[in-house]
Amino acid sequence: MEVKNDKDFIATLREHGLQVTYQRLAIYQALYFTKEHPSAEAIYQQVRKRFPMISLGTVYKTLEKLYEVGLIQKVSPITEVARYDAITGPHHHMVCLECQSIQDADSIVGAQKISVPEQNGFRVLRQQVVLHGYCPACKGSITDSQS
Amino acid sequence: MEVKNDKDFIATLREHGLQVTYQRLAIYQALYFTKEHPSAEAIYQQVRKRFPMISLGTVYKTLEKLYEVGLIQKVSPITEVARYDAITGPHHHMVCLECQSIQDADSIVGAQKISVPEQNGFRVLRQQVVLHGYCPACKGSITDSQS
DNA sequence: ATTCTTGCAAACGGTTTGCACATAC
DNA sequence: GTATGTGCAAACCGTTTGCAAGAAT
Numbered sequence: 001m002e003v004k005n006d007k008d009f010i011a012t013l014r015e016h017g018l019q020v021t022y023q024r025l026a027i028y029q030a031l032y033f034t035k036e037h038p039s040a041e042a043i044y045q046q047v048r049k050r051f052p053m054i055s056l057g058t059v060y061k062t063l064e065k066l067y068e069v070g071l072i073q074k075v076s077p078i079t080e081v082a083r084y085d086a087i088t089g090p091h092h093h094m095v096c097l098e099c100q101s102i103q104d105a106d107s108i109v110g111a112q113k114i115s116v117p118e119q120n121g122f123r124v125l126r127q128q129v130v131l132h133g134y135c136p137a138c139k140g141s142i143t144d145s146q147s
Numbered sequence: 148m149e150v151k152n153d154k155d156f157i158a159t160l161r162e163h164g165l166q167v168t169y170q171r172l173a174i175y176q177a178l179y180f181t182k183e184h185p186s187a188e189a190i191y192q193q194v195r196k197r198f199p200m201i202s203l204g205t206v207y208k209t210l211e212k213l214y215e216v217g218l219i220q221k222v223s224p225i226t227e228v229a230r231y232d233a234i235t236g237p238h239h240h241m242v243c244l245e246c247q248s249i250q251d252a253d254s255i256v257g258a259q260k261i262s263v264p265e266q267n268g269f270r271v272l273r274q275q276v277v278l279h280g281y282c283p284a285c286k287g288s289i290t291d292s293q294s
Numbered sequence: 295a296t297t298c299t300t301g302c303a304a305a306c307g308g309t310t311t312g313c314a315c316a317t318a319c
Numbered sequence: 320g321t322a323t324g325t326g327c328a329a330a331c332c333g334t335t336t337g338c339a340a341g342a343a344t
Contacts, residue, residue, distance in 0.1 A: 035250075036248075036249075037232050073232040085178070085220040094269050103182075103269065121283030121286065122241050122243075122282055123280045123286050124279070125244070125281070127277065128278075129275070129277075130274065130275045130276075131269070133269055133270045135269055136268030139268065139270050
């Protein structure tokens with residue numbers, strides 16, 4: 001968590017094979033210097049203060065690029081559309097990045113329950129563990145390299 | 148996981164304060180008897196085989212109702228819109244059900260790393276723990292009872 | 295000079311909403 | 320009889336896409 005300056009950000013983008021534009025710099029920095037876990041819209045509003053001409057489309061494209069190369073994380077959604085489950089007890093899910101199939105992960109995560117004391121003043125009602133990866137069917141058919 | 152018959156389903160719906168319709172029965176049962184974690188669209192297609200007149204809108208409304216009373220679970224999305232995070236290391240999130248704010252949960256879940264052997268043939272690349280609940284700011288302002 | 299990126303606007307698709315009719319209670 | 324649920328279609332809104340102009344290498 002060292003403090004980064006503009007040069008560091010530029011270097012980071014280059015290291016990840018991205019062309020450097022002031023838009024990308026602004027978007028990445030806006031995200032880097034907040035703890036808010038903002039939406040694309042929120043980032044857009046933030047960046048627009050400095051660069052009024054930037055478009056929401058660019059924000060989406062840039063976030064997707066940054067996500068692809070691993071510079072940022074998507075908190076959600078896990079899958080493209082909502083998925084439902086009649087099993088309401090606490091259990092976890094494995095989501096295939098390729099075919100979007102979901103398997104229950106009880107057998108894997110097993111008895112390892114995460115203890116969540118009511119702490120930080122956050123009252124926890126549910127917990128959900130999501131494992132992202134490749135299911136047996138898709139694992140073999142992945143040809144391109146995964147970082 | 149006892150095997151339920153129609154009467155049981157009807158009773159379950161009633162116990163949760165829901166009026167019983169054959170649409171609700173069909174939707175709930177379709178979800179109950181699959182491990183596929185289907186989308187609303189998939190459930191719609193399934194139920195339509197028996198009840199061709201059912202509409203997709205009804206499926207959505209019913210799923211939302213079932214979710215509200217706790218009979219089913221939503222696997223995703225966690226929040227209404229995608230949210231981003233520049234911290235790419237494995238860490239977890241607390242999502243406030245009220246204001247949709249997201250906090251990092253490292254301090255709570257702490258060092259409890261979930262060991263995920265490559266098992267079941269599922270290759271796990273990332274894991275994400277999401278805690279749903281109420282943040283300090285919203286906790287006080289919740290007036291209606293939570294089941 | 296070539297390739298990649300931006301901005302704009304339209305399209306897309308999952309989900310929600312409004313309303314008249316039908317059904318559950 | 321009254322409240323609730325359904326079906327249909329339109330609206331909604333976050334996100335993606337296509338394309339011409341602009342910027343990065």
